[in-house]
Amino acid sequence: MFDLVVRGGTVVTASDVTRCDIGIRDGRIVMLGEGLPPGREEIDATGLYVLPGGIDSHVHLAQPSGDGIVMADGFESGTRSSLFGGNTTVLPFCLQQKGQTLREALTAYHALADGNCLTDVSFHLIVTDPTPGVLGQEIPALVEDGYTSLKVFMTYEGLRLHDNEILATLDAARTSGALVMVHCENEDAIRFLIGKHEAAGDVAPLAHATTRPVAAEREATHRALSLAEIVAVPIVIVHVSNREAMEEIDRARKRGVKVVGETCPQYLMLTADDLDRDGWEGAKYVCSPPPRDEASKAACWQGLEQGIFDLYSSDHCPFRFEDEAGKLNEKGKTSFRWIPNGIPGVETRLPILFSEGVMKGRIDLPRFAALTATNHAKLYGLYPRKGTIAVGSDADLTLWNPQDRRVIRNDHLHHGADYTPYEGLEVQGWPVTVILRGRVAIRDGVLQGRPEGRYLPRARSPLTSGRQGQDA
Ligand code: URP
Ligand code: ZN
Numbered sequence: 066m067f068d069l070v071v072r073g074g075t076v077v078t079a080s081d082v083t084r085c086d087i088g089i090r091d092g093r094i095v096m097l098g099e100g101l102p103p104g105r106e107e108i109d110a111t112g113l114y115v116l117p118g119g120i121d122s123h124v125h126l127a128q129p130s131g132d133g134i135v136m137a138d139g140f141e142s143g144t145r146s147s148l149f150g151g152n153t154t155v156l157p158f159c160l161q162q163k164g165q166t167l168r169e170a171l172t173a174y175h176a177l178a179d180g181n182c183l184t185d186v187s188f189h190l191i192v193t194d195p196t197p198g199v200l201g202q203e204i205p206a207l208v209e210d211g212y213t214s215l216k217v218f219m220t221y222e223g224l225r226l227h228d229n230e231i232l233a234t235l236d237a238a239r240t241s242g243a244l245v246m247v248h249c250e251n252e253d254a255i256r257f258l259i260g261k262h263e264a265a266g267d268v269a270p271l272a273h274a275t276t277r278p279v280a281a282e283r284e285a286t287h288r289a290l291s292l293a294e295i296v297a298v299p300i301v302i303v304h305v306s307n308r309e310a311m312e313e314i315d316r317a318r319k320r321g322v323k324v325v326g327e328t329c330p331q332y333l334m335l336t337a338d339d340l341d342r343d344g345w346e347g348a349k350y351v352c353s354p355p356p357r358d359e360a361s362k363a364a365c366w367q368g369l370e371q372g373i374f375d376l377y378s379s380d381h382c383p384f385r386f387e388d389e390a391g392k393l394n395e396k397g398k399t400s401f402r403w404i405p406n407g408i409p410g411v412e413t414r415l416p417i418l419f420s421e422g423v424m425k426g427r428i429d430l431p432r433f434a435a436l437t438a439t440n441h442a443k444l445y446g447l448y449p450r451k452g453t454i455a456v457g458s459d460a461d462l463t464l465w466n467p468q469d470r471r472v473i474r475n476d477h478l479h480h481g482a483d484y485t486p487y488e489g490l491e492v493q494g495w496p497v498t499v500i501l502r503g504r505v506a507i508r509d510g511v512l513q514g515r516p517e518g519r520y521l522p523r524a525r526s527p528l529t530s531g532r533q534g535q536d537a
């Protein structure tokens with residue numbers, strides 16, 4: 066007997082859309098077909114899409130963010146918000162502080178996360194201090210332990226790596242099989258422009274966008290791709306905001322570089338004009354790279370439609386607005402350079418792509434499943450356990466009501482931020498029921514007890530190991 070049968074829904078995967086029932090036992094999908102025998106529990110999914118549970122592979126939770134600044138979400142509220150947004154797995158970052166080993170950083174993050182997550186989680190490691198010990202001993206051992214992806218920054222004083230350090234990190238990734246994600250912005254150019262704008266008294270939030278121009282992102286994207294080419298290692302270019310950076314990805318791909326591109330809702334929905342809103346309201350939209358212009362939004366949509374981007378992630382990095390520890394901290398009110406970077410978005414990622422993408426005919430349902438779940442699982446070593454609806458996969462399912470029309474209001478969201486950048490946006494389509502490893506976690510919009518998220522060690526990416534689609 067099945068523990069649970071999801072009956073009569075339209076099942077959507079990255080390759081197919083079919084009408085069938087899903088039989089679940091011991092947290093896994095054990096049968097797909099029409100007219101399955103009864104289960105101990107049944108869910109009527111008539112009129113709903115049944116999607117692979119969303120996987121958001123770019124999320125910041127409980128990340129130390131500088132003097133007196135506190136991120137609005139820890140693991141509990143961040144994963145709750147993510148679950149309500151139709152996600153069953155998130156991949157937050159574990160930030161190495163300078164002087165720390167990666168293991169020390171991981172111990173601290175696990176202490177915060179373990180037992181406190183409502184979705185499954187797995188960490189990417191942010192490398193800020195690539196010592197010989199980190200590169201030579203820690204990374205190879207951690208990859209063996211299932212920490213198979215790294216992120217490096219080309220910007221942010223205190224976090225950025227210089228080119229020689231990026232090369233050394235890429236080389237360590239090549240020998241160990243880790244996959245490296247790169248934040249591409251030219252820090253020196255940005256510092257130079259910040260100095261000029263501050264000297265001219267131009268300190269309002271809009272200057273955050275002006276001092277981080279497209280050229281700074283394009284140049285760094287080109288450089289990151291060139292460094293990866295030199296080391297002969299795959300890379301992921303994260304949170305791409307504009308056409309010129311996309312063209313760099315396309316050109317590198319044509320030269321044979323293995324590169325995956327990621328974009329985010331903010332680059333599809335917002336522009337720099339949002340940073341120019343009245344008063345200090347623009348601080349709500351400060352993130353890096355910054356939202357650009359209408360042409361950049363259109364380009365990013367094209368990138369999702371045409372395959373420059375294989376990943377669509379939230380880059381959820383929430384800070385409260387009206388808060389001493391958030392956007393309007395004491396110094397943040399005096400200059401854009403002190404406004405913490407990042408915006409919330411883990412709960413609105415799927416509804417925005419469905420409403421603006423699927424409902425407006427830009428992408429089809431399989432592409433929606435690929436961009437929100439399957440590609441993340443494949444790239445980051447979780448497939449086919451996660452990211453699809455198949456016999457043997459974890460029963461992570463999001464039941465989606467395509468007729469649900471609503472207006473996004475922060476009051477209805479579950480993150481710790483006191484605002485959403487998408488306040489007032491009308492969307493069609495919302496996750497109604499979410500199933501995590503066969504257990505109904507949200508039923509008709511209501512949390513069912515306290516789901517227990519697990520930590521997921523991951524296999525090496527098929528991109529680094531050459532093992533396309535192997536078991537995680
Ligand atoms: O502004 C952003 N994106 N904050 C999050 C950190 C990062 O760079 O991804
Ligand atoms: Zn970044």
Ligand code: ZN
Pocket residue numbers: 123124125380381382
């Ligand atoms: Zn980020």
